[in-house]
Amino acid sequence: xxxxxxxxxxxxxxxxxxxxxxxxxxxxxxxxxxxxxxxxxxxxxxxxxxxxxxxxxxxxxxxxxxxxxxxxxxxxxxxxxxxxxxxxxxxxxxxxxxxxxxxxxxxxxxxxxxxxxxxxxxxxxxxxxxxxxxxxxxxxxxxxxxxxxxxxxxxxxxxxxxxxxxxxxxxxxxxxxxxxxxxxxxxxxxxxxxxxxxxxxxxxxxxxxxxxxxxxxxxxxxxxxxxxxxxxxxxxxxxxxxxxx
Amino acid sequence: xxxxxxxxxxxxxxxxxxxxxxxxxxxxxxxxxxxxxxxxxxxxxxxxxxxxxxxxxxxxxxxxxxxxxxxxxxxxxxxxxxxxxxxxxxxxxxxxxxxxxxxxxxxxxxxxxxxxxxxxxxxxxxxxxxxxxxxxxxxxxxxxxxxxxxxxxxxxxxxxxxxxxxxxxxxxxxxxxxxxxxxxxxxxxxxxxxxxxxxxxxxxxxxxxxxxxxxxxxxxxxxxxxxxxxxxxxxxxxxxxxxxxxxxxxxxxxxxxxxxxxxxxxxxxxxxxxxxxxxxxxxxxxxxxxxxxxxxxxxxxxxxxxxxxxxxxxxxxxxxxxxxxxxxxxxxxxxxxxxxxxxxxxxxxxxxxxxxxxxxxxxxxxxxxxxx
Numbered sequence: 001x002x003x004x005x006x007x008x009x010x011x012x013x014x015x016x017x018x019x020x021x022x023x024x025x026x027x028x029x030x031x032x033x034x035x036x037x038x039x040x041x042x043x044x045x046x047x048x049x050x051x052x053x054x055x056x057x058x059x060x061x062x063x064x065x066x067x068x069x070x071x072x073x074x075x076x077x078x079x080x081x082x083x084x085x086x087x088x089x090x091x092x093x094x095x096x097x098x099x100x101x102x103x104x105x106x107x108x109x110x111x112x113x114x115x116x117x118x119x120x121x122x123x124x125x126x127x128x129x130x131x132x133x134x135x136x137x138x139x140x141x142x143x144x145x146x147x148x149x150x151x152x153x154x155x156x157x158x159x160x161x162x163x164x165x166x167x168x169x170x171x172x173x174x175x176x177x178x179x180x181x182x183x184x185x186x187x188x189x190x191x192x193x194x195x196x197x198x199x200x201x202x203x204x205x206x207x208x209x210x211x212x213x214x215x216x217x218x219x220x221x222x223x224x225x226x227x228x229x230x231x232x233x234x235x236x237x238x239x240x241x242x243x244x245x
Numbered sequence: 246x247x248x249x250x251x252x253x254x255x256x257x258x259x260x261x262x263x264x265x266x267x268x269x270x271x272x273x274x275x276x277x278x279x280x281x282x283x284x285x286x287x288x289x290x291x292x293x294x295x296x297x298x299x300x301x302x303x304x305x306x307x308x309x310x311x312x313x314x315x316x317x318x319x320x321x322x323x324x325x326x327x328x329x330x331x332x333x334x335x336x337x338x339x340x341x342x343x344x345x346x347x348x349x350x351x352x353x354x355x356x357x358x359x360x361x362x363x364x365x366x367x368x369x370x371x372x373x374x375x376x377x378x379x380x381x382x383x384x385x386x387x388x389x390x391x392x393x394x395x396x397x398x399x400x401x402x403x404x405x406x407x408x409x410x411x412x413x414x415x416x417x418x419x420x421x422x423x424x425x426x427x428x429x430x431x432x433x434x435x436x437x438x439x440x441x442x443x444x445x446x447x448x449x450x451x452x453x454x455x456x457x458x459x460x461x462x463x464x465x466x467x468x469x470x471x472x473x474x475x476x477x478x479x480x481x482x483x484x485x486x487x488x489x490x491x492x493x494x495x496x497x498x499x500x501x502x503x504x505x506x507x508x509x510x511x512x513x514x515x516x517x518x519x520x521x522x523x524x525x526x527x528x529x530x531x532x533x534x535x536x537x538x539x540x541x542x543x544x545x546x547x548x549x550x551x552x553x554x555x556x557x558x559x560x561x562x563x564x565x566x567x568x569x570x571x572x573x574x575x576x577x578x579x580x581x582x583x584x585x586x587x588x589x590x591x592x593x594x595x596x597x598x599x600x601x602x603x604x605x606x607x608x609x610x611x612x613x614x615x616x617x
Contacts, residue, residue: 082269100346112272113302117309119346121268121302127340128301137349141582160268160300191336192301193329 003066005030005163005195006051011060013046020046022219024060030162033189033196035206035227038216039241044199045089047216048165051197052086053077064163082110084163085156089171091148093140099126099151100136103158110159125154128191129184146177150184157188164188166198170205182208203227203242215241249303251278251310259290259324266296266303275306280313289319293326304333305344370578377496377574381504384497399502400509407468407503408510412517415463419518422455423447423525431533440534444544447526452554456518458605461564464507464514465597469572472503473593476576477586485577495577504569511565512558519554556612563604571597 004027011024020043028034036044049055050062053069062069067080093102103122107113113121126136129150140148149169156164166185170178186209188194200206206213206227214224217237223230231242249270250263264270283289291310293299314321323331337344354362388394430446476499479485488495523545530536575593579585 107268111269113268114273114276117275117302117305120344121305123344123346124301124305124337124340127343128336133343136346160302191332 004028004063005032005065006197007061007063007066008047008051009061011047011050011062012058013043013050013055014058015046019219021057021060024216024220026214026221026224028195028197030195031189031193033185033198033209033211035210035213036197036199036216037201037206037213037241039237042216043219044216045167048086048167048197048199052084052165053081082159083161084165085159085161086165087149087152087156087167087169089167091140091152093148093152093155095140098137098139099131099143099154102140102151102155106155106158122154122158125157126151128157128188129154130180146173146181149173149177149181153181153184157192160192162193162195164194164196166196166200168199168201170200170202175204178202178205179208181205185209248272249274249306254292257290257292258286259292261295262291262293262299262307263295265298266306267298267300268302270298271302271306275309278310278313280317283314283317283319287320288322289314290322290324292324293330294324296326296330299330299333301333301337304330304337307334308337373578374570374574377500377570377577380494380496381500381570384494384501388497388501394497395505396498396502399498400506403503403506404510406471407464407507408514411463411467411514414467415460415514415518416521418459418463419451419456419521420525422459423451423522423527424529425525426450426455426522427526427529428533431530435534440530440536441540441544443526443530443534443536444541445548447530448523448545448549449553451522451526452519452549452557454557454605456522457515457557457560457564458601459522460511460514460518461560461568461601461605462598464511464564465568465594465601468507469568469575469593469597470590472569472572473576473579473590474586476573477579477589480577480579481581481586483581500569500573503573504566507565507569508562512561515558515561516554519557552617556617560605560608563608564601567600567604568597571600 006026006028008024008026011021012019013021024047026034026047036047038044046055050057051064051069053072057070060070064080065083067076069077069080072080093099094105097105100119100122103125104118107118107121111118123133123136126133131147131150131154135143135147135151140151143151153166153169156166169185170181173181182205185196185198189196198210200210210227212224213227213230215222215230215233215235215238217235222235222238223233225233230238233239248264249266249272250261251274252261252263253259254261266274291307296303311321323334326334384394427443427447430450431440431443434440434443434446476485479499485495485499488498527538527541530541531538572593575589575596578592579589
């Protein structure tokens with residue numbers, strides 16, 4: 001087995017005088033779909049932000065593609081950044097660009113591809129995430145919430161990343177769109193050989209697509225297992241989390 | 246990682262896909278391939294063995310290669326591609342039609358259409374402005390009967406941000422304008438030896454025009470834009486809608502405190518600017534023309550006097566209303582979906598300045614009619 005795509009060990013985060021994480025350990029292998037769950041305020045997004053170099057952890061080590069990202073800077077950091085894609089909770093599409101421009105934007109910045117080729121490539125991503133062709137020339141504000149998510153996913157895939165981060169991808173979508181999105185995630189993993197890390201509250205979604213689910217509580221990962229197994233875990237926090245379903 | 250390459254290997258008699266066919270490395274690979282000299286055989290083999298990396302952009306590039314070859318009536322056979330690479334290629338092949346991007350046709354509207362649309366647009370804006378003014382007036386008079394509705398804390402915080410925090414910059418700019426004015430006038434007066442008239446000239450100019458205008462420009466830049474940005478982000482955040490659904494009036498809660506605060510603080514700011522403008526002029530007069538401070542102030546009192554200063558201060562309510570209302574109105578114009586705060590903020594400052602100068606001109610006409 002090759003080295004893990006993500007390796008977090010002993011991660012500590014202290015935000016605003018409060019310990020969010022005391023000891024987080026997580027390993028993600030290539031090709032896996034990992035979901036991170038936990039109660040509100042348990043630090044799910046903070047893990048993602050530490051991974052994405054948006055937040056410098058208080059302590060511990062975070063390795064992505066074998067590189068220690070906590071100390072990475074400059075060109076090295078940008079090289080790593082180009083190998084992943086992130087889909088933000090509220091899409092974070094650039095509002096002044098059309099969907100197509102949003103997707104070609106990173107290509108225009110980083111490559112010297114021909115404009116026509118870039119358009120084709122962007123249209124491929126649009127087709128891949130299941131957006132209709134007409135959506136390409138629309139502005140994000142003209143799209144519905146579900147379509148914005150898809151467009152955001154397409155932008156995250158623009159540079160053919162090896163690693164995809166999703167922050168609550170199905171929250172706020174209707175059940176059907178949510179299931180379609182789950183299928184999309186699995187399809188992308190299979191066809192593009194992606195590794196996916198997602199934060200989710202959607203149990204259905206985890207049942208459908210997550211290989212393993214990591215439960216965060218008390219500042220660390222309490223358990224990491226497939227969802228059915230996790231639901232049988234006797235830890236009080238986990239029982240509490242699933243008790244109202 | 247190695248650069249991608251597409252070369253013909255004479256030994257094995259097939260094309261080799263080499264290096265990493267990935268989006269970061271691909272560059273203009275297709276443009277570099279020479280399709281004019283092809284081997285004789287009917288079937289061309291493409292070997293994928295030397296590939297290091299092959300992503301969806303690589304698949305798309307390979308598909309375009311295949312298209313080129315097929316258009317030259319050649320059969321193509323892919324060898325030594327692994328399953329995943331072939332899957333990617335299939336994926337690209339599958340949605341062939343949907344990959345062609347057609348930009349929507351830009352419809353050029355006729356001139357009359359645009360003129361009409363712009364007219365309607367402007368009329369609607371004026372309409373909205375008048376509605377806001379009317380709403381504000383009715384809320385104001387209702388509130389007069391019940392003083393609690395004046396939102397005192399909000400008024401005080403606006404007084405602080407629009408008034409107190411503006412004091413340093415108003416003082417500095419008024420002082421500099423005073424210096425500049427005295428200098429320019431002094432140059433002329435000196436040639437006639439009429440040095441002492443500097444007090445009259447600069448005093449008149451500062452009291453009646455410069456102090457009110459400079460104050461208005463600063464406040465329009467600082468406060469009108471701040472109002473727009475504040476209300477605009479509240480609108481995007483659906484806070485305005487939240488107030489409406491609670492049966493509360495955004496005009497009363499958000500606009501009125503700002504208008505009242507600005508109405509109150511504006512004359513004070515003009516007076517502040519008067520003081521510093523005169524100080525600037527006074528220092529320049531002493532330095533350049535040798536007019537002493539005592540002489541200057543005595544002359545200012547005799548020949549200019551309080552009456553001229555009041556004529557400047559009378560402009561305050563009009564300017565304050567313009568700035569507060571334009572700022573708030575443009576804030577309400579922000580559209581939650583389009584993220585237009587930037588545009589509306591610019592508009593609010595430009596419109597406020599425009600209206601201030603128009604109002605100033607109207608004041609001049611009125612004063613000249615009254616013969617003062």
